[in-house]
Amino acid sequence: MSELAATLRAGSFLIDSTSTPQTQLKSTLLQRLQNYYNCLGTSSTIDDSASLETVQLRTADEALSVIEKVQQLLDADTVGTAAPLLGTRDLNQLRTLLSITFRWGTDPLLSHIISSWPSTSSSPIAGAKSLILPRLQMITTILQRHIPEILKSSISLGWLPKSLATDTMPPLDEARPLIMRLMAMLPPAEAIVALGSVMSSTSSVLHVRRTCGYLMSRQLIRPEGVKGLCAAVFGDQEDVDNVELDKLQHISRVLNTPPATKPEEYFSTIVPRIVSLLQESHHPAYRRSAAFVLSQMLSAEGGTAAKIITGVLHDPLLHVNPDTESTAATVALRTLATLLTNSDPSPKIISSLLSPVVPPLYGLLFHLDSNRMSDPELKELVRSLLTTWARIVSTLEAIDVLWFIFDDESGQWRTDLEGGIRRVAGTQPYEKLSLFTPEDLKKAHESGELDSGANILNVYPEPRHLVTFLKSTNRDDILSDVFVRLLESYRDSKNDDNGNPLRTLLYLQLIMQIQTGMSDSSKSAGLFSKPIQILIFIKQALNTASTSHPVPAPPPKQKKENTGHLRMSDLRLNVEIEEGSSSEKGDSDDDLSDSEAFTADDEMNETTINLLLSVLEANETLSARTEPILNEIFELLEPIATNGPSAVRAVAREARMVMTARLALGDSASPKRFNAETEDPREIYQKALKLLQDPILPVRAHGLLLLRQLVSSDSPESKKLDPALVPAIQEIFLQSIQDDDSYIFLNAVQGLAALVDNFDRSILKRLVHLYTKQLDGLEAGNMSQQDVDTRIRLGEALSLVIRRCGEALGATGNVIIPPLLRVVRSRTVPTTLRTSSLSLLADCQNTYALAVLPYFVDLAEGMVDLLQVETSSATPVQNSTMDDHPTSTNSKFPPLRRAALHFLSILIRGTTKEAYESSGNPPLSPELSKRMRITLGYISGTDEDMLVRVMAREAAEDLAQLELARVGL
Template sequence: MEDDTAKDPDIKPLVSETDLSNALRHLEILLSSQPSPALPQRLVSPILLPLWALTNFAKSTGRSTWYERTILLLRTYIKTSPDESALQKIQGRILYSGGEAWEFGPGSEGGIEIRFRVGGAAGFDLSKADARVQEFLGLLEDDGVSGGVFNDFFLRILRVWLGRRNSEVEDPVEMFTTLKILQEVLGRYEEMLAKNPTQILQIVKGVLDEHMEYLEGLNTSAEAVITPSLDGLGKIISNSPPPYLKADGGGEELGEENERTQTLTMALSLLSVIISNPTTKLTHLDERLIQILQPALAHITASKFTNPDIKTLMLNITSLLTLHSPSTNSPSSPTTLLTRQKETYLLALSYLRDPLIPVRAHGLHLLRELILSSSPVINIQTTLSQLISQLKDDDSFVYLNTIKCLSALTDRHSGSVTRMLVEAYLDNEEEGQGKLSLDQRLRLGEALLATVQRLGGALVGETARLLSEAMISTASSRRRRHHKHTPPHDPPKDEEGENPVAAAEDERIRTSALSILGAAIETNPTGLGSGIISNALDVCVSILTLETAAEGATLRRAAVVCISGVLKALVGGGGGGGSVEEAGVGWREGVWEVVRERVSVIRRVVGYLGVTDGDGLVREQARVVMENLEAVVWVWVGRGGTSVAVGGGMLGNLEGVVGV
């Protein structure tokens, strides 16, 4: 909520700032004077959600004194709760901000008051939801709840999330926040989960059994198509790909497949936490459950309908499960290597949290050695979260070594690495309330660039689409990031009301996004598709048309280089050799149709830059692109047999300029 409503003198509070502060003070006195654990339950329970809303309002508006008072009341109540009902109540209404007719607002003396709600409740805000999730998780830290209450709460919300497909009425906001909480708990509280493995193993078994039935249904459908018949002759050619490859489809089938993949990934992550954590104490029943899980894992791994990333994760878990088989648990079985790798992995993660730079660097070295050795003890979600947090480090030695770790991890888990890096790179920029500084986002951009170059020809499908759309979104429009704490003396604004410092930051992140997009186009253009190429060209032309100031030179350079990458792809300049047929005539024809519609625009815009731009490098790049454009037009209009030779010769001149 913005803090500008206090400027309106016509707003009459329902409860004044003074009265609300006094009410909190009375509650504080009662709780401190009577240390009975039953008293917080009687006093706070009826006002739990309003107290939660007040806490978040105080924090979001920078009222630290109010926040410290309310969060202490909340933690006292949560800590004395006998079960998980208090946590469940907050989690179910985590975005609660007030009643239908009232809300919290800034008080006249800098505090908080209760007033009539104006304009109804606000819509869903992604950045607000993320902040609420983090605040909720803070209630669990520092022994905020007992281990039993924590496990009961986790298992309850896990069952709710896993059963979402069977629910008649599903609240998408609640499911979103529930998933965020589950993911955070998996990354932060592994040891607490490992203390109660039995129920988690039973849930994992249920998920695997249900997924096996789903795969058997797909196999049955596929066999029906293959059965010889006159009706089936036409289906042999048009046999549909596995569900996870239907990236262009948008229907219910793809949505269901994505849900199933999410569910299976969550179950496998839980299983990995249980079997990889050295503090896990397995009972005889737990050992039996683990033995029962292995055939299901093998069946799902062997299925042609299983996503490749899921298969990789399952193979790692299968390797870990051998530790719990009867043969490997015998005294004569050599398990020292995996045990040693477990200890090294936990040591590396603990080193990453150390304040000393050399210690963190050594932790990165240990982690990279485990990744390069394809160790099965690596937990992908936890490792990625830790590595992304290391990219925020200001020390170049730390974040450069982090990029090396991410590049190594890309070889085995390209989809997961790319997805998490893209999410961190975007940093809620649509809402303008990101948590990262510009330099931190640029370092994430370096990691993404290294990931793209590492993927090479494997940059295809959903991974390529997700990356390209995110980079186009970032590069296509100006976004101003509104920081919560502004310095007392802001830089002067220009005549159009733009902050020059913010404008320079905006251009740097857009240049970064264009550079990553250009690298993706040059690395594997066939993996992106004509639709992505079309959008990329439109963004580049718009930038070259609108961003004419001297400060935008680097952004224009990136746009010109991106256009050149498309032209190189059309004539095979960056395709890694071979003939036109080997590089994919069908794909190139689709891209040529995109370029042909824009030839006159590119000629006009880029040609004008080649003569008039104030930046010498932009002029040089623009002139070379003009030559290459004419080569592309000549090749595709003439359709001569020397198309590759001519295009390769012309585009060879650009590589020395573009590679600067």
């Protein structure tokens, strides 16, 4: 028989396939050891006097000896010869021996060692002088099943700090390189799973936890580390899309924990791999986790990871790099879209991802729209990104970012033969002006190059395309602000002698395109729905022109006006242009001595006044009564209407006439005051309903805010609100009160309170019913967290209503107080709700004590009963709190007794005050007084909660004052 076979045969005596009862385990193990030693030809050194733990440890020691001997024989036999083969039975035997080694050897000894570390005793623990540590050279197929056990013992002792090391327990320094080699051999997923198992099983050992974290970081920076982490959490099965939030948060915590020494190097390594995981097509769970991790990193403003993420995603779109592949920009775009699709719709994240690249994205969209051979899928992707950004960001941010389009000189977009896109050096060229021959003029007219919106000079951004994009966002506020800013820029550019005339022309074309696109009344109403900004610009423009260049006195003789300048008289809405007028304005004889001077300020005045007429035309109720700024504009128009050039004088007089007629119509028609900012309540209601159906949370929250403002007492629309709409609004609030978002449910709470306060008081009965329903039976003890939260929020609404009632509470007290008292007395109701009901009863007492006075006896006896039954002595100590278990019916939580004592105190004080003020006899019988005094005295001296004892003493003092009032003192 070979030595290998003999060793395996000896090891077989340590294994018994039959189960052994625990009572016979020691004798059985001794018999196995005896057979094992007999097979080896040695004598046994252990007898019946040894303990079971000692026998188990000896068995584990010998099992490890067999494994090491087998490994040595295998290593020796493989030198120059073929390796001997082990059968399936032999491998199973070795696995069993290794399991015995860990179960009865490594694990118990390691537990002894770990338990000794916090101890200050210098005496070693018996049996802990050495630790069975399996060698890493053993058979790989057997070893992989016990990686966590090997890591647990090796890390515990291999990285043992000096503060825990002793002479009998030195650090196993030789284990460190072996563990590092093992970690490098294992796939990242297996290594991460093993390290996680060690961390969870030894979470209380600080140096083990830190070492595992260090080793985990080394695994993450391996090429497949990030993907291995996802495989460890979600598994490697494809097409798994069931993603739990706690798993996403776990992955995020792991990846967001860099080494303390080199965080930048760590994030620079893993962030590109997380980004690349967004394109994982076979594992939706991996893609979702990558998006979640990136969104969490982006939420930390100014963080190292956030800067790296934006660099990876933005660089292919922002910079010209001839070395990059033509697919880099396309990959960046698809990655951005995937990240936004798989992340929560956070305006902050959308802004940080898209705002820096809006100018190049718009340039790419213009390039794709201009190229008929463009990829339609890519074009729609770019358009969706821009539209998403425009609908989410604030107006101010949108205007600032869009304005960078005018100065985007980082490069042009080009499409190669393979369909790839890239940025190339250069800026948008301006073609030189050239004269049209009659033949060229005919061709240009036939091709449409002479249309009013034609971009003859190839300026960028192309006016018609940019205006079309702005209108597609459906953001009238953005379009309106862009319009005002264009007007201001056009004014400044006209007055700048060193300005670029092509830039001035670009501003003018954009203004005209916006005006043309909004020429019908329905669209212009959106552009001018909030005209205050435009009116401010009009005032500033007229004021600037009048102070810098006062209107001169007219010459004694006026000649025909021929300016030779590009005019904006077509800025008016619905203005008909007579045929032949363009040819007259096309003549240029400014150099003639008898021509009327027409300066840049005059042209700006004409533009501004035509804009004023457009605003007035779009807002039929706009007058100086609703917008006082029109009074100032009216005064600024007077010198222009008197002394300005004829064309400007005409429009200035027309504007003053319209404004005067508006004001006169307001005085004669009705004393009712119009408000341009006030919308019809039904329109607000419909707008709010539309917003509430939006999938984006901030949009829904805004819709709820509109409804709350609509029913608020300080809202003028609430007085005009149709009562038929109130039930639907109430239902919306009741549904929204269940939302997890605090902004939404707080608005719903305030909205419900406003409904009760301003409309039908019968709503109060329903709120009380919803708060107290189904709390009388046994089902009250099986309430879910959501049900408890909903009732607590209903209680917040009731609290607002109660505090607003004032003396009117006397008429509704019978609706509120008895149901609340029933909730307080019910032991099947969660303690959180009983405490909430006590708080509401306290609100009733504080709001109007007379409403509570008829229920004094029932309330006082109820509080005494509760305190007698639920008092807790100082011996036991609560390990959990009511906040930890909000659905629990455990009535021993201190907050319940505190709430009862608080309510009893204010009930007593309120009754005392009423007795003194009315000189009446308080409803306090001697029996109830004695019972209250005894109960409060007992609680003040024995309750486990210090605050309860203090409140009981204060309540006893208040009771003494009530007793004095009862006897007339």
